[in-house]
Amino acid sequence: MPGIASAATAVLIGHVAGGTSTIRVGAGGIMLPNHSPLVIAEQFGTLESLYPGRIDLGLGRAPGSDQRTAQALRRNLSSDPDEFPRDVQELADYFSTSPQQAVRAVPGTGLNVPLWILGSSLFGAQVAAAFGLPFAFASHFAPAQMMAAIEMYRRGFRPSQSLAEPYVMLGFNVFGADSLAQAKFLATSMQQAFVNLRSGRPSQLQPPAEGYLEGLGPQERALLDQVLSCASIGTLEMVRADLRNFIRQTRADELMITSQIFDHAARLRSFEIAAEALSG
Numbered sequence: 001m002p003g004i005a006s007a008a009t010a011v012l013i014g015h016v017a018g019g020t021s022t023i024r025v026g027a028g029g030i031m032l033p034n035h036s037p038l039v040i041a042e043q044f045g046t047l048e049s050l051y052p053g054r055i056d057l058g059l060g061r062a063p064g065s066d067q068r069t070a071q072a073l074r075r076n077l078s079s080d081p082d083e084f085p086r087d088v089q090e091l092a093d094y095f096s097t098s099p100q101q102a103v104r105a106v107p108g109t110g111l112n113v114p115l116w117i118l119g120s121s122l123f124g125a126q127v128a129a130a131f132g133l134p135f136a137f138a139s140h141f142a143p144a145q146m147m148a149a150i151e152m153y154r155r156g157f158r159p160s161q162s163l164a165e166p167y168v169m170l171g172f173n174v175f176g177a178d179s180l181a182q183a184k185f186l187a188t189s190m191q192q193a194f195v196n197l198r199s200g201r202p203s204q205l206q207p208p209a210e211g212y213l214e215g216l217g218p219q220e221r222a223l224l225d226q227v228l229s230c231a232s233i234g235t236l237e238m239v240r241a242d243l244r245n246f247i248r249q250t251r252a253d254e255l256m257i258t259s260q261i262f263d264h265a266a267r268l269r270s271f272e273i274a275a276e277a278l279s280g
Contacts, residue, residue: 003193003204010043017051026056028136028256029118032087033061038105041094045108053112058136059088060118061127085127088117092131114162116169121145125153132160139230140171140258141194146230150250169254172246173231175261176239176273183233186270188212189262194227195220207262240277 005012009027017025030040040057047055061084094105095113117128117135120142128135135153139146150168157166173190177183188208195216196203213221232242246252257274261267 002202010047013047013055014050017047017054022054024054024056025051026116027058029058029060029116031060031062032084032091037087037091038094038103041091041105041108044113045095045105045111048111048113049107056114056116058116058118059091061123062120084123085130088115088127088131091115119149122149122152125149126156129153129156129166130158132158132163134163134167134169136169136171136256138171140173140256141227143230144226146170147250167253168250169256170246170250170252171230171256171258172243173228174239174243174257174259174270174274174277175231175233176236176259176270176277177266178235178269180234180238183235183238185210186261186263186266187231187233190260191224191228193260194224198223198227205260205262236273236277239273240280243274243277 009030013025013027027044032040044055044057092115093101094103094108095111097110101109115131115133117124117131117133118138119125119128119135120138122145124137125135127133129152135149137146137149150170153168154166159165175183175187175190177186185208188210189205191212192206192209193203196206213224216224230246232239234242243255247255255278257271259267259270259274261270
């Protein structure tokens with residue numbers, strides 16, 4: 001999809017892990033309907049072998065494609081709701097050392113690659129709770145069912161060997177700058193991306209545009225109000241207040257901060273503001 005560098009996730013993870021030394025690097029995520037669980041186990045087993053203790057594997061069920069693309073991937077998109085849980089279990093089995101496992105992932109077998117369940121609806125919450133896995137919700141672009149999904153996950157959580165208590169990660173957009181006017185200007189790149197995507201015109205991230213919001217109709221404004229409800233646009237103090245309120249409301253264990261800002265230096269500055277806001 002234009003504007004999303006997701007075609008070769010394992011390759012990108014290897015590139016980032018190879019250029020760093022301490023941070024964890026993970027998939028956010030691998031859409032299992034598009035992949036063989038064995039291939040994913042071998043890819044992430046290889047990454048874990050190269051960068052021990054630094055690799056996470058996030059799993060989602062959205063196909064992210066149409067039937068024609070699925071055919072090109074040599075996959076059949078199933079409407080069976082149990083298909084994704086079965087794939088998750090199969091993948092987990094490849095990392096296990098069970099003697100009943102007839103097919104082995106090499107590398108992969110016996111490696112500790114933390115699995116996450118990703119979601120933007122209630123289904124992912126149910127799967128994560130049933131497997132006793134950490135749950136990451138895509139509130140940074142699909143926040144509508146966030147609170148319901150968190151509640152369902154925590155209420156239905158079953159402890160597992162890998163996780164004793166529920167653990168929730170939430171996405172949050174930060175457009176931080178040294179002035180409110182600059183922050184609002186930088187955020188127009190993401191606003192354009194959302195409107196283009198929901199209008200059937202996905203594109204690469206565009207430069208910020210003066211007066212972009214003012215030129216939108218009420219339908220597009222309402223769309224942005226909804227999809228960017230989990231976002232902070234402003235200065236350090238404004239970002240700090242928004243993050244504190246969000247954490248207080250959701251009781252999130254971890255946040256995944258995204259700053260889709262066109263200019264690289266401005267994007268780095270936004271991450272610096274988010275880091276300072278969270279540490280202060």
